[in-house]
Amino acid sequence: AQSVTQPDIHITVSEGASLELRCNYSYGATPYLFWYVQSPGQGLQLLLKYFSGDTLVQGIKGFEAEFKRSQSSFNLRKPSVHWSDAAEYFCAVGNNDMRFGAGTRLTVKP
């Protein structure tokens, strides 16, 4: 069965610092992979997606993620975090049905 693990429940970074959020998945075939963001009181918004091809994908708001098949990972990165990036981040896997990780809450320090 497919599953997603986000090892970090909560991460705090300083504004301007780099960010990496971890995501590991279990899936029987080549998966579709996604990162969504949920800001306080807001709905879920897609940041980026991977279907095939180039393993480094660019998303909105300056985010990128790299698919590493050998490590079953799809980590999200941003070179310089802004205070507005404070939110809950969810990794998801699924070609037909979709399963989400437990989420990582990002706090940004001034």
Next chain:
Amino acid sequence: GAGVSQSPSNKVTEKGKDVELRCDPISGHTALYWYRQSLGQGLEFLIYFQGNSAPDKSGLPSDRFSAERTGGSVSTLTIQRTQQEDSAVYLCASRRTGLNTEAFFGQGTRLTVV
């Protein structure tokens, strides 16, 4: 419509009552998903529809939960004999079937069982 629409946005019900939550997906989206998000928690998968059929019902927490989809469009999630632990935000998402598609989410229904 322009996006996934869920109704009601908020629902307060008494313990033991039945509730129905509605999801209107984006027109033409054949896949539809229901998730539950409890306070401070991740997205718990409930059920997934492809057209009107549900290939995967494995996430429904108990037989008090059921869902249907008619006409390949609107879906209803029904919770019978609600309990306090059912309090959560119920999220619906839809997705166009085919390659390279992502799911779009509604704003959710916040269910409070008192």
